[in-house]
Amino acid sequence: MKPFTFTLRQEPPQRVDLSALTPDRLAGKSVAQIEAIELGVTRISTKVGDLFKVSEGDLKTVRFEGGSSRFDLLGAKLLPGFAIHVEGDVGAQCGRLAKGGRITVAGNAGPHAASGNLGAEIEIKGDVGEFLAGPLAGELAGMAGGRVIVRGKAGERAGDRLRRGILVIEGDAGEDLGARLIAGTILVLGEAKGRVGYLNKRGSIVLARGGCFGSTYVDCGAHELTFARLFARSLRDHSAPAADLLSRKLRRYGGDTAVFGKGEILTAD
Amino acid sequence: MPDIIRNGVTIDDNFAEAFPMSGTGILITAPNAKWARQAALTMTGFATSVIGCGCEAGIDREVPPQETPDGRPGVRALLFAMSSKDAEKQLVNRLGQCVLTCPGSAVYSTVAGEFEIKVGDALRQFGDKWQMSKVVDDRRYWRVPVMDGEFFCEGKVGLTKKSVGGGNLLIMGADWDKTMRATEAAVSAIDGVADAIAPFPGGIVRSGSKVGSKYKGMSASTNDAYCPTLRGVTKSELDADIGCVLEIVIDGLTDNAVREAMRAGLHAIIEMGPEQGAKRVGAGNYGGKLGPFHYHLKELLP
Numbered sequence: 408m409k410p411f412t413f414t415l416r417q418e419p420p421q422r423v424d425l426s427a428l429t430p431d432r433l434a435g436k437s438v439a440q441i442e443a444i445e446l447g448v449t450r451i452s453t454k455v456g457d458l459f460k461v462s463e464g465d466l467k468t469v470r471f472e473g474g475s476s477r478f479d480l481l482g483a484k485l486l487p488g489f490a491i492h493v494e495g496d497v498g499a500q501c502g503r504l505a506k507g508g509r510i511t512v513a514g515n516a517g518p519h520a521a522s523g524n525l526g527a528e529i530e531i532k533g534d535v536g537e538f539l540a541g542p543l544a545g546e547l548a549g550m551a552g553g554r555v556i557v558r559g560k561a562g563e564r565a566g567d568r569l570r571r572g573i574l575v576i577e578g579d580a581g582e583d584l585g586a587r588l589i590a591g592t593i594l595v596l597g598e599a600k601g602r603v604g605y606l607n608k609r610g611s612i613v614l615a616r617g618g619c620f621g622s623t624y625v626d627c628g629a630h631e632l633t634f635a636r637l638f639a640r641s642l643r644d645h646s647a648p649a650a651d652l653l654s655r656k657l658r659r660y661g662g663d664t665a666v667f668g669k670g671e672i673l674t675a676d
Numbered sequence: 677m678p679d680i681i682r683n684g685v686t687i688d689d690n691f692a693e694a695f696p697m698s699g700t701g702i703l704i705t706a707p708n709a710k711w712a713r714q715a716a717l718t719m720t721g722f723a724t725s726v727i728g729c730g731c732e733a734g735i736d737r738e739v740p741p742q743e744t745p746d747g748r749p750g751v752r753a754l755l756f757a758m759s760s761k762d763a764e765k766q767l768v769n770r771l772g773q774c775v776l777t778c779p780g781s782a783v784y785s786t787v788a789g790e791f792e793i794k795v796g797d798a799l800r801q802f803g804d805k806w807q808m809s810k811v812v813d814d815r816r817y818w819r820v821p822v823m824d825g826e827f828f829c830e831g832k833v834g835l836t837k838k839s840v841g842g843g844n845l846l847i848m849g850a851d852w853d854k855t856m857r858a859t860e861a862a863v864s865a866i867d868g869v870a871d872a873i874a875p876f877p878g879g880i881v882r883s884g885s886k887v888g889s890k891y892k893g894m895s896a897s898t899n900d901a902y903c904p905t906l907r908g909v910t911k912s913e914l915d916a917d918i919g920c921v922l923e924i925v926i927d928g929l930t931d932n933a934v935r936e937a938m939r940a941g942l943h944a945i946i947e948m949g950p951e952q953g954a955k956r957v958g959a960g961n962y963g964g965k966l967g968p969f970h971y972h973l974k975e976l977l978p
Binding site: 526552571572573590592609611630631632633634636637638639640641669671 | 705707745746747748782805806808809810811812813814817819825826828
């Protein structure tokens with residue numbers, strides 16, 4: 408069956424909140440009702456009908472033909488079993504607090520993508536902004552489950568306060584990758600710029616290219632790790648280069664000893 | 677009882693009586709097949725009968741690297757006990773003493789049961805707070821630092837109460853060599869059946885028991901009706917041509933696994949014939965009133 412499709416008519420005149428357009432929240436509504444949903448976040452009204460041509464289809468998959476960097480909160484609180492695909496860019500907080508399901512974005516994503524993700528599989532084919540999978544201001548933990556794969560680059564502070572789940576960045580990562588990491592796993596296949604794993608408690612950061620991690624990370628030698636082989640198998644279909652990285656012998660740097668010191672940075676060298 | 681004869685082997689018109697058990701299974705992997713097998717052998721040692729060992733355990737099959745979660749050679753071991761509590765205690769103890777200690781090993785759940793046993797969630801404490809948890813595809817694993825690297829163990833292992841224990845075949849032959857030849861053929865056929873094990877030494881038990889004893893406090897004693905040396909002096913089940921009886925006991929994760937294992941064993945014995953192997957095959961039961969699972973030999977014939 409055809410997916411439920413929103414075809415973009417024009418660039419939104421303001422930032423829009425797309426959290427209402429997830430399959431469970433669209434269920435049981437007629438096209439007319441959906442077109443009347445208010446998306447604007449200012450006093451000026453922007454309704455679904457103003458932006459999109461709506462074509463009904465199977466609500467298991469919602470498809471956006473055309474994207475915009477003003478598309479905020481796309482797929483927020485998505486439930487398991489559903490999927491959203493965007494043929495274009497998205498704005499801030501894509502997949503925010505998603506419980507499960509699958510979100511694919513063909514273009515770039517803005518800041519706070521996968522923020523607080525609880526179990527969704529999120530794939531961004533382009534680049535992402537800062538605070539990938541991170542918490543919003545005032546929140547104690549970032550992403551707590553699921554898998555996020557970024558084919559391009561990630562902005563600063565990717566994986567901030569990550570608690571659980573897997574983050575794969577196939578391109579470069581900005582400064583302060585994995586800062587305040589609680590647990591979980593981050594893989595970077597490009598270059599990780601500047602400081603890495605600042606105040607990491609017990610998370611794992613796997614880097615294709617090593618570097619100097621400062622005096623609070625301590626070299627623990629190169630090892631064949633069984634867990635990495637399991638991760639490699641699990642990631643093989645989603646990111647072959649990440650699986651290759653995990654299949655290699657990895658040098659373990661224990662840290663950040665400025666805090667717990669139970670975490671690690673693993674590098675292939 | 678009217679006897680059934682197949683390929684010269686007499687098949688008793690009798691049935692094996694089996695009981696519900698709590699069953700669980702794990703996959704042990706290691707850097708090579710030798711050490712995966714060693715871990716499984718050690719873990720399933722002293723696990724022939726629930727009467728004295730607390731559980732019955734054995735190796736189900738070797739798993740090639742392509743099929744294991746971490747791509748290393750593996751061995752699947754099954755463990756059965758009379759209650760889920762016993763199964764949990766035995767599995768955790770055996771993993772802690774036999775698998776955690778075995779070089780290179782890692783443990784994964786291979787049974788999707790109605791219940792779960794906390795395995796890694798218990799053994800992780802060996803890590804003395806250096807252990808790390810990892811969740812992959814919604815399953816939690818523990819990395820416990822040990823002297824050869826890391827012991828990797830799944831947090832929970834499935835347990836099913838739909839397991840069956842006590843499927844059996846009594847293999848009777850002219851002498852020890854012939855009976856053993858037929859019994860070994862049956863055991864290797866049973867090895868090929870998934871989800872079933874024969875927990876006794878090499879899959880074979882020579883000291884079949886009956887319920888009760890002349891001694892006070894003993895719940896089981898030698899099955900004198902099947903002892904060839906007592907043929908003349910007791911109410912024997914054996915004819916003059918039988919000089920040796922061996923038994924195979926089978927536990928399986930499902931009713932069907934036990935049935936298929938018995939079928940495979942029986943076929944192997946019949947195929948060998950009485951000249952090389954066994955003259956007669958029987959099965960043990962308690963009159964059919966104790967165990968809910970009955971496996972009639974005549975229904976398993978080729």
